[in-house]
Amino acid sequence: MAARAARPAHARGAAIITDQCKAPVVYDLLHTEPGSAARVGILHTPHGDVPTPVFCPVGTQATVKALAPRELLELDAHLILGNTYHLYLRPGADLIARQGGLHRFMGWERALLTDSGGFQVFSLQALRVVDDDGVTFRSHLDGSEHRFTPERVVEIQEQLGSDIAMVLDECANPRDYAYNVAALRRTHLWAERCLRAHTRPDQALYGIVQGGVFEDLRTESAQALAQLDFPGYAIGGLSVGESKAEMYRILDLVAPLLPAARPRYLMGVGSPEDLLEGVARGIDIFDCVLPTRLARNGAVFAPDGRLNLRNAAYAEDPRPIQGGCACYTCQNFSRAYLRHLVMAREILGLHLNTIHNVHFLLQLMRDIRQAVLEGRFLALKETFLGRYRVADAGAREGNRQAWRQRNRHQP
């Protein structure tokens, strides 16, 4: 690792291009399970191979909240996400480029994916105006005015130097048909412009399928993007308020329309049940703030469902969060101690809960991958979901609103 890291990212990318005569980030589909769409592959990147299906912890501001890079390595995360919108505003993509790129800036030697900033900008509601050429918005930090165009977000992501970059897309209300028609037209125009603008040979640019909950629009979007021959395809605009049934229905429709040889990325999804349902429908890459955000709120994953450590029932519970769990937190600390840290608002509580939650999802993905390879994925899925009590829609919406309340100005 150290020897590779000593070579600049461009040089590494170039070497791989010479070797393989194609994009530097290459997906190898290894196996698809008979009887489902679940599949196993490897995503080769200039910063190491990523076994898929993979869950990416989110490092919005050049850090996965409450974890240091060495802890992410210990958890064996292979791919993490950085947010273009946030990094562009602070500390600035140009600054990060002058510091040697995002990998070096944040001390992360494995693979990085950046979103395009589209989702954040379109979450700004009153603070943005979209036209066919791009979107003008005001910073949530200081109200200053900025403009993202397809070319600009590609340039920013090339400055950041992520291994996988995303096109600029317009995220519409998933149930507003007229808005989705208009947004989709722009999203497809922008996808083409992003492709034309993209120059960095050591970085892959993925397209994003949109279209809300509408099957005709989703079909149109998947087909239009597939024609552009992206090295990978994301499915955006899901997990934004529609029901789980609607999300699964759209995945059933869209995934088979995408080229089988290219990786499929379901953006913003990361509950255990959705990871299993996504893999079952042929998804390879997931990202979500859920494990880290829940952890900071005192909620932790366990095989029977989430535990809320604020619950008085854990005040004297000497057991770890999850018996048999291999993470540092479960190996060393009781629920009673973790509850104390949460109640006392101690930073260590955020840290230890985050370690466990990220471990839980990464271990689930490792278990899933092994099961697919051994032809027992559907059995694993059934066993897991038979035991795991899914947080109900009310609890999920409550969590979301509590978080929004606390972070009023953060998109």
Add this chain to the structure above:
Amino acid sequence: MAARAARPAHARGAAIITDQCKAPVVYDLLHTEPGSAARVGILHTPHGDVPTPVFCPVGTQATVKALAPRELLELDAHLILGNTYHLYLRPGADLIARQGGLHRFMGWERALLTDSGGFQVFSLQALRVVDDDGVTFRSHLDGSEHRFTPERVVEIQEQLGSDIAMVLDECANPRDYAYNVAALRRTHLWAERCLRAHTRPDQALYGIVQGGVFEDLRTESAQALAQLDFPGYAIGGLSVGESKAEMYRILDLVAPLLPAARPRYLMGVGSPEDLLEGVARGIDIFDCVLPTRLARNGAVFAPDGRLNLRNAAYAEDPRPIQGGCACYTCQNFSRAYLRHLVMAREILGLHLNTIHNVHFLLQLMRDIRQAVLEGRFLALKETFLGRYRVADAGAREGNRQAWRQRNRHQP
């Protein structure tokens, strides 16, 4: 370590008593430097040997803020402090006792020191009433009424199971002579009552010298406590608003009045310059929230003095905080990145700055210890202080007030 940890603390303490026919926490004075009072020793405890002079990071609420136990081990901390007042209120000393004691509760296998809670209670100002028997106070958490007596704080610390416990003392305004006379009488009465109440054979109980800035009172206090034959002696009521010159003058007076064979503990002191001046006057143990609190405020120690990472000068500074520093932070991250984390209020910034600051003080203590052993302590002190720009009194008071502002109800 693992084999020792498997035995209950009492069993270990008892074994040591049998071996040594004396207190389980035993100080061995190894060497005093000719030409100064600087000395080197080892504090033997049921949870490992502590090389002295030693700096204890403070773990107020059963955690050194922003550090996990494995990081404290990596930093090679040998002794950390827990706050009796805070732990008594939350989660409760009885709960911690039922969870196997403070070491086990917080996952710390090395030595622990607890204060008596006196300093915190007497910081509560309007919320407490003292009488000869004890002190009644209201919780800063919920306003509930509580009472500490000498016997009660000994009992609480026995429940916590720290290796070193402290007597209950009354902390007076250091410049109010009449108040110090009255407080000192109670402090000495309470010291005797604490000694009589103390039963735990695997725990040492240290006395505390008080007396403000008054030489007659300090002399009286040191002599009175020395007659009680404590296994160790703290000097309290310093670093609470008096000048550094006054503090050094009191140390010059008090340290020689304490038994040379017993360890001397200067409470609440931890700036680099004060550690050097304290060691020069024969102090063996220090504790302070300074390194951890400064770190959370974005201020980090460096050989030329503190750096404030909020300073725009560091926005693109690719250097580590301190060139050649062996800590994880300096080995992996630039000032530019750390500044970004501080400005973006990321938890990782608190963590990485804390690692560096604690390392800086522990490394300084290791350097000091080696220098004393090699007879070059005074040279080290001169070299260090010749380079290190001490934060001026104004800056120190500003920091203190900014912190009070943010933590209005935390004593």
